[in-house]
Amino acid sequence: MARDPGELLPGTFEMLILKSLSLGAMHGWGVAERIERLSGGVCAIQQGAVYPALQRLLRRGWVTAEWSATESNRRARYYKLTAAGRRQLDAEVAWWKRTIGGVDRVLRAAAQEA
Amino acid sequence: MSWIHAMRERVTNLVLGRHAELDEEISYHLELETQRQIAGGADPETARRTALARFGDRRRITDATLRARGDRLMEGGAQDLRWSLRSLRNSPGFTALALFTLALGIGATTAAFTVLDTVLLQPLPYPESDRLVVIQELTKDKRTLFPSYPNFDDWRTKANAFAHVASITERVDRVTASDGETVRVADLGVSRDFFETLRVRPILGRTFTADENRLGGARVVMVSYEFWKTHMGGSTTLGTVRMGRDPATVVGVLPAGFDFLRHHDLYSPHERGPGTVRTAHYLTVMARLAPHTTLASARANMTGLSRQLASAYGTDTQAEDALVTPLRDHVVGKYRLVLDVVFGGATLVLLVACSNLVSAQLARGIARGREIAVRAALGASRARLVRQLLVESAVLAVAGAVLGAALGIGITRVISRVGADLMPRLAEMTVNVRLLSFSVGISVLVTLLIGLYPALRLARGNSASTLRGASRSTAPMVRARVWHALVGFEVAMAVLLLVASTLLVRTLDNILNSGVGFEIHGVITAALSTGDTPQSRIEQIESSLNAIPGVSGVALASNYPLEWGNMSAPVLRPTDPEDHDWPAFAGFRAVTPNYFAVLRQPIVQGRAFDASDRKGSPYVAVITPGIAQALWPGEDPIGKQLRSNQDVDHLLTIVGVVSEARNWSMAGPQNELYVPAAQHENWQSDPIAFIRVDRDTRGAAASIERLLRANARDIPAKVALLDDRVAATAASRRFAMVAMLAFGGIALLLAAVGIYGVLAYSVTSRQMEIGVRMALGATAVSILRRSLGGAAAMACAGVVAGLLASLAATRSLRSLLYGVTPFEPVAYVAAATLLLGAALFGAYVPARRASRVDPAIAIRGDA
Numbered sequence: 001m002a003r004d005p006g007e008l009l010p011g012t013f014e015m016l017i018l019k020s021l022s023l024g025a026m027h028g029w030g031v032a033e034r035i036e037r038l039s040g041g042v043c044a045i046q047q048g049a050v051y052p053a054l055q056r057l058l059r060r061g062w063v064t065a066e067w068s069a070t071e072s073n074r075r076a077r078y079y080k081l082t083a084a085g086r087r088q089l090d091a092e093v094a095w096w097k098r099t100i101g102g103v104d105r106v107l108r109a110a111a112q113e114a
Numbered sequence: 115m116s117w118i119h120a121m122r123e124r125v126t127n128l129v130l131g132r133h134a135e136l137d138e139e140i141s142y143h144l145e146l147e148t149q150r151q152i153a154g155g156a157d158p159e160t161a162r163r164t165a166l167a168r169f170g171d172r173r174r175i176t177d178a179t180l181r182a183r184g185d186r187l188m189e190g191g192a193q194d195l196r197w198s199l200r201s202l203r204n205s206p207g208f209t210a211l212a213l214f215t216l217a218l219g220i221g222a223t224t225a226a227f228t229v230l231d232t233v234l235l236q237p238l239p240y241p242e243s244d245r246l247v248v249i250q251e252l253t254k255d256k257r258t259l260f261p262s263y264p265n266f267d268d269w270r271t272k273a274n275a276f277a278h279v280a281s282i283t284e285r286v287d288r289v290t291a292s293d294g295e296t297v298r299v300a301d302l303g304v305s306r307d308f309f310e311t312l313r314v315r316p317i318l319g320r321t322f323t324a325d326e327n328r329l330g331g332a333r334v335v336m337v338s339y340e341f342w343k344t345h346m347g348g349s350t351t352l353g354t355v356r357m358g359r360d361p362a363t364v365v366g367v368l369p370a371g372f373d374f375l376r377h378h379d380l381y382s383p384h385e386r387g388p389g390t391v392r393t394a395h396y397l398t399v400m401a402r403l404a405p406h407t408t409l410a411s412a413r414a415n416m417t418g419l420s421r422q423l424a425s426a427y428g429t430d431t432q433a434e435d436a437l438v439t440p441l442r443d444h445v446v447g448k449y450r451l452v453l454d455v456v457f458g459g460a461t462l463v464l465l466v467a468c469s470n471l472v473s474a475q476l477a478r479g480i481a482r483g484r485e486i487a488v489r490a491a492l493g494a495s496r497a498r499l500v501r502q503l504l505v506e507s508a509v510l511a512v513a514g515a516v517l518g519a520a521l522g523i524g525i526t527r528v529i530s531r532v533g534a535d536l537m538p539r540l541a542e543m544t545v546n547v548r549l550l551s552f553s554v555g556i557s558v559l560v561t562l563l564i565g566l567y568p569a570l571r572l573a574r575g576n577s578a579s580t581l582r583g584a585s586r587s588t589a590p591m592v593r594a595r596v597w598h599a600l601v602g603f604e605v606a607m608a609v610l611l612l613v614a615s616t617l618l619v620r621t622l623d624n625i626l627n628s629g630v631g632f633e634i635h636g637v638i639t640a641a642l643s644t645g646d647t648p649q650s651r652i653e654q655i656e657s658s659l660n661a662i663p664g665v666s667g668v669a670l671a672s673n674y675p676l677e678w679g680n681m682s683a684p685v686l687r688p689t690d691p692e693d694h695d696w697p698a699f700a701g702f703r704a705v706t707p708n709y710f711a712v713l714r715q716p717i718v719q720g721r722a723f724d725a726s727d728r729k730g731s732p733y734v735a736v737i738t739p740g741i742a743q744a745l746w747p748g749e750d751p752i753g754k755q756l757r758s759n760q761d762v763d764h765l766l767t768i769v770g771v772v773s774e775a776r777n778w779s780m781a782g783p784q785n786e787l788y789v790p791a792a793q794h795e796n797w798q799s800d801p802i803a804f805i806r807v808d809r810d811t812r813g814a815a816a817s818i819e820r821l822l823r824a825n826a827r828d829i830p831a832k833v834a835l836l837d838d839r840v841a842a843t844a845a846s847r848r849f850a851m852v853a854m855l856a857f858g859g860i861a862l863l864l865a866a867v868g869i870y871g872v873l874a875y876s877v878t879s880r881q882m883e884i885g886v887r888m889a890l891g892a893t894a895v896s897i898l899r900r901s902l903g904g905a906a907a908m909a910c911a912g913v914v915a916g917l918l919a920s921l922a923a924t925r926s927l928r929s930l931l932y933g934v935t936p937f938e939p940v941a942y943v944a945a946a947t948l949l950l951g952a953a954l955f956g957a958y959v960p961a962r963r964a965s966r967v968d969p970a971i972a973i974r975g976d977a
Contacts, residue, residue, distance in 0.1 A: 029143040033150070047147065048170035051140070055182035077139050 014053055015096060016043065018081065018089040021063060025080040027070070028054065054079055062088050136179055144169060198506035211474050211871055213514050216557050218860050219467025220518025224553045225525035226460030226853070230453050238442055239371075241313040245403045246441035249279075249416060251395070251433035258437055261399045263389035265423065265433055266305070269399065273419050275412035276401040278311040280304065282374065283384050283396050288643040288800070288830060290356040291345035296643070296830045299341070302374065303384025311402045312374065318342075319352055319366030326365075327383035333362040334383065339370035341379040359646060375445065392431040393684070400441060413438045451929060455614070459857035462607045464553070466861050468560045470868040473600045475507075475564040507565025511558040518557065519550055597872045602912035604868045605949055608861035609916025612945035614924055615854035620934040620941065632675065632715035637836040638815045639674065640803040640822065642829050649798060655826050656706075656803065662817060664808050669709040670791060670801040673701075674839065685758050685787055687745055688765055698744035700737070700785035702758055704797035707790065710736075710772055712806045720752045720770030727769075727790040735766035736788040738774045744785075758787055804836070811835055862952050869909065869956035877964040885969040894965035909953030913946045920945070 020026065020034040031054070032047040057063045062085030070076045081089070144165050151161035169175070202209045240246065249269065251259040261269075261281070270279040287301040306328075309321045316336065326334050335355065342348060345355075352364040368381070375398075389396060403412055416436035424434050446453075486499060640659075644652055652670070660668045685700045707723040710716075718739070727734050735756065742751035755765045766789065774786070791798050807814040812835070819833040877884070884897055924936035934941075 027142070028139055029146040032143075033146075046170040047143065047168050048140070048172065048175035051136070051175055052178040052182045055179050059182065074142065075138070076142055077135070 012096070013045070013049070014057060015089065015092040017050060017053055017057065018062065018085055018092065021079055021081040022086065022089055025078045027076040027078050031079065057085065060088075061085075133176075133180065136176055140169070140172060140176070194502045194505040195509065197502055198509045201506060202509065207874070208474060208871075209510070211867055212471060212510050212561075213517060214867065215467045215470045215474070215864060216511070216514025216561065217517035217521050218864065219464050220515060220553045220557050221521030221525055222857060222860055223460045223464045224518070224522030224550050225529060226456050226857075227553065228522075228526050229529060230457050238445070242402075243441065246311070247401050247403060247409065247412065248439050248441055248444040249399045249401060250437040250439070252420075252435040252437050253432050254434045259432060260395040261397045261433070262392045262394050262431070263397060264392045265431060266397050266399050267388075268423055269401075269416070269419065269436075270305075270307075272422075273401075273412075273415055275404055275407045275415035277404045278307040279399065279401040280306070280308040280311040281384070281397040281399045282308065283398070284378070287357055287380060287382075289380060291341070292349075292353055292355070293345050293347065295345065297345070299379040300377065301335075301380040301382055302378040304381055305385055306383075308381075311400060313402075314368065314372055316366035317369045318350065319364070321366055322383045327385045329386060329388065331383060331386045333357070333360055333386075334365045335362045336366040336368060336381040337364055338368055338372070338377070338379045338381075342367045392427060392433070395432075409438065409440065451926075455927065456853045459611055459614070459854050462611055463857050463860050463864070464556070466604045466607045466864045466868075468557070469600045469604050470864050470871070471557075471560060472564050473597050473868055474871045475561075503565055504562065507562050508558075510565070511561035514561065515554040515558055519554060522550060522553065598908050598911075601865070601868050601872055601908050602915060604861070604865040605909050605912025605953065606916035606919055608858065608865040608952075609913055609945045609949050610920045610923060611854060611858035611861045612948060613917070613920035613941045614927060615851065615858040616941035616944050617924060617927060617931055617934055617936065617938060618851035618854055620938060621851070621931045624934060632713040634836045634840050636807055636809075636811050637713065638805045638807060638811060638818055639834050639836050639839060640805065640818060641832040641834075642801055642803055642826075643831070644799050644801065644829055646799070647829060649795075651828075652798070652801070655822075655829065658821065658825060659803060659805055659818065662805075662814070662821065664810070664814055665805055666808055667708055667712040667806045669706045669712040669804045671703055671705040671709055671804065672791065672797045672801060673703050674802055675713065675836075685741060685745070685756050685785070688755055688757060690757075698741050698785055700741055700758070700787040702787050702789070704789050704791040704794045706792075709788070709804070712804050714806075716773050718771050718773050719750075720768070722770055722772070723788075723790045728792045729795075731793075733764040733766050733793055734769045734790065736770040736772050737768055738786045739771055740774065740785040741787065742768075742771060756787075803831075811837070862948060865912075865949065866952040866956040869953050870959065872908075873904070873957050874960040874963075877960040880964075881967055884964050884967045885971070888967060889969040897967075898961050898965040906950075906953070906957075909950055912953075913949050916949070917942055917946060 016035050016039075017031055020031050020038070023034065026034065028050050029047070032045065032050045035043055035045060054063065054065070058065060058079075062082055063079045064082055065077050065079050067075055067077050144162075147165035147168060148158070148161045151164050152158060156164060166172075238246070249261065251261050251265060253259060263281075266279070266281045273279065282305070283303040285301050285303065287299055288296060289299050289301075290296040304322070304327075306322070306324055309315070315321075317339070319336070321336065322334060326332055335357070337346065337355075346352070346364070352367070354361045354363050356362070362382070401412075403409070413436075416438050420433055420436045424431055486503075489499060642652070642655070656668050656670065659665060685698050687697065690697060705723070707725060707727065710722045717736075720736070722736065723734070735758075737751065737756075741756075742749075745751070745756060746754055751768045751771060754768050756768065757765055766787075772786075772788065789797075791801070805814070805818060815833055815835055819831075822829070822831045822833070884892075887897065888894075920942065921937065928936055
């Protein structure tokens with residue numbers, strides 16, 4: 001099964017957004033750009049997808065949004081992690097590590113015991 | 115209240131803000147990305163394109179974001195709306211049918227309800243109009259009479275149930291206003307308290323003083339707003355007008371739109387020359403109830419007073435009792451039945467319209483069963499599907515309501531304009547929001563309810579079976595029966611309306627042709643305001659009218675035919691006492707010799723007048739048979755003598771008997787006494803000229819009008835066709851007839867559309883069955899016969915039911931009919947034929963389509 005180079009595991013996209021926002025409030029483009037940059041270009045997501053995702057996070061109360069001025073004095077909508085969002089991020093990171101650890105162990109075991 | 119505020123913000127945000135905000139957000143995003151690409155070395159154009167590509171499908175993302183934003187109800191609503199519009203666009207036939215039906219239904223009923231409301235329900239346009247009553251004299255045998263002046267005067271002074279009692283009498287005057295034009299105007303003679311009774315104040319000047327409104331008072335008039343504007347230039351200096359030769363001072367102007375019973379241009383004090391006998395019946399008396407007085411106690415008061423007067427004056431008065439009627443009942447009373455008929459017609463149309471909608475929606479609901487099942491199978495929630503169907507119905511209902519409201523307002527305007535002369539109060543009519551919302555509400559409710567049908571079916575049914583088979587099966591029998599019943603019902607209602615309108619058309623025809631006792635076609639009337647013009651000048655005009663090509667005869671008379679009212683007076687034998695026990699009453703007319711010839715009113719005995727019946731020769735008269743019968747039963751009336759209260763000085767010798775000019779109102783045969791105009795000089799002024807022409811009556815009327823304008827500027831004339839005049843007396847019947855014809859036509863149309871709709875659906879849904887039949891060797895003709903047979907059965911059942919319903923229902927029309935019974939076969943045959951024709955017409959197109967089905971395509975199933 002061929003995979004797109006930037007394809008993400010299900011459920012990880014929103015975690016990445018939460019993570020990128022944990023580094024400081026940011027607007028939509030900034031979020032997409034951060035994820036891309038921090039992943040070293042591996043997670044080259046379709047940028048527009050951040051907006052519906054941010055919307056879902058907003059509805060769950062994990063982020064808030066407000067319009068404020070940018071460095072270049074333009075109006076932009078800045079998203080910010082809430083306390084609940086931070087807890088959710090911790091939970092997701094814990095889940096991720098556990099899952100990745102599990103998967104990794106399976107893969108290694110398979111190499112020795114096959 | 116903060117949640118209301120929050121809610122409002124939310125809604126505003128939702129509807130107006132969100133889309134724009136997201137747009138701004140995305141634009142900024144694309145800008146930043148483009149800049150990054152440029153910073154990375156791309157040229158602006160490439161940078162822009164890369165940014166767009168990396169962003170993805172902007173519209174889809176916008177949609178997804180908005181959907182994710184919560185408030186799925188509203189967002190979903192917008193989507194449902196788009197979906198509904200698309201779906202309606204995809205079935206233009208159904209949409210057109212539904213809109214057409216809704217618009218007609220709402221339009222027709224709104225107009226009908228508005229007429230009813232205006233005439234029957236809304237208070238008259240006077241303050242506290244429910245306190246106004248009309249008082250009439252009641253004879254021993256319970257006939258109602260116009261009150262006489264002395265009786266009115268006694269009521270006014272002696273009755274204590276009323277705050278004010280006033281009276282009016284109407285006449286036509288010749289008036290020359292400050293603009294120099296002489297016009298014939300309707301003049302309302304009013305008694306002292308008239309304006310106080312109605313509580314109307316002049317907008318300029320004053321009303322009449324008590325001194326002006328009594329014997330020997332100064333000549334004064336008040337004018338209508340319209341007259342003031344048109345003929346007095348709306349000047350605040352009122353000045354004088356000339357009435358005949360006498361100047362009259364204009365003392366006041368009435369408010370715009372003020373009318374009493376009908377429109378008058380001039381108001382003058384009638385108590386300057388009051389009647390003196392209690393048997394001269396010429397007034398209309400109305401009164402305002404005193405505070406705290408009920409109608410019942412006013413009636414008791416008037417009955418007591420009338421008894422007193424009757425015993426005091428004995429045979430001098432005919433009033434044994436008095437009839438006290440609320441003014442509104444008096445005004446609308448005789449139109450009640452007509453209005454009920456209109457209302458009934460409108461209701462039937464609404465019923466037909468609604469059943470059309472039901473059957474159309476039924477058909478469509480089934481046809482869409484599969485589509486809905488597919489959507490359900492693909493995961494649409496039931497609630498969502500129901501909502502979508504509701505939104506679709508709502509779209510339909512709103513569009514239909516808008517069209518219907520526009521149509522209703524249009525129809526109402528037309529009725530108001532056309533009907534103003536036919537029925538009191540129609541001129542004041544406007545569509546009222548309450549009524550409009552009533553019709554709209556009903557139709558919208560029906561639309562929404564029946565729109566739910568497919569949804570309910572879905573809730574009941576299981577989608578798997580629908581998916582498998584619905585589009586291929588024939589319509590289930592139960593539903594087929596419901597349809598057939600609906601279409602049958604429509605046909606029946608249309609038959610009922612058509613029978614009723616045919617009866618009314620026949621009635622009007624009878625009234626206009628045979629009912630009057632003379633030939634009205636081809637007669638032009640010219641009301642000549644001669645005033646004091648010398649007789650020789652009138653004769654000169656008469657002969658110039660005679661000289662117009664195409665004119666075969668001219669006659670003059672003091673009155674129009676079919677108009678008597680105030681002219682009625684006792685007639686008696688020379689031996690009868692003059693003041694009581696009169697053997698008969700008769701209308702009184704002075705006519706020129708060829709009057710009977712021009713009107714073609716046949717002389718049944720003796721002779722008509724001739725040139726020898728002139729001033730100085732013996733006084734003669736021509737009577738109608740009713741008088742002869744009353745005065746000399748079983749004897750030859752020719753040569754007998756009689757006396758009329760209209761001319762007490764002379765005994766008149768009967769020279770002829772002329773057939774009755776029947777009163778169209780079916781009040782029974784009407785006695786008439788004709789005298790030669792030449793012998794009665796005081797009856798010669800302001801005559802009506804009757805001009806019989808051989809052909810082209812309208813054209814002749816125009817040339818007569820031209821001639822009078824050019825050659826007789828001193829004599830204002832009003833030219834009309836006798837046809838139109840007689841038709842106007844039949845106005846309320848005509849109104850009912852036109853309304854019924856319109857409703858009948860609409861119902862016919864709706865029934866045809868309904869039949870078409872049902873059959874079109876059944877052909878579509880049975881395409882496969884038809885295909886199989888054809889594959890097995892059925893011919894197109896047999897298929898056609900089969901499809902049409904069903905329609906014919908449906909229509910026949912409806913026609914039979916409609917005819918039976920008509921037999922029962924048209925009985926109530928009896929008093930509107932003339933010269934035709936409610937069981938007139940022609941009406942029934944015509945209605946049945948029309949309906950069957952419409953049914954076949956409606957069935958033909960779908961049936962033809964059925965006969966052209968290609969078996970190969972049909973059997974495959976999805977055609």
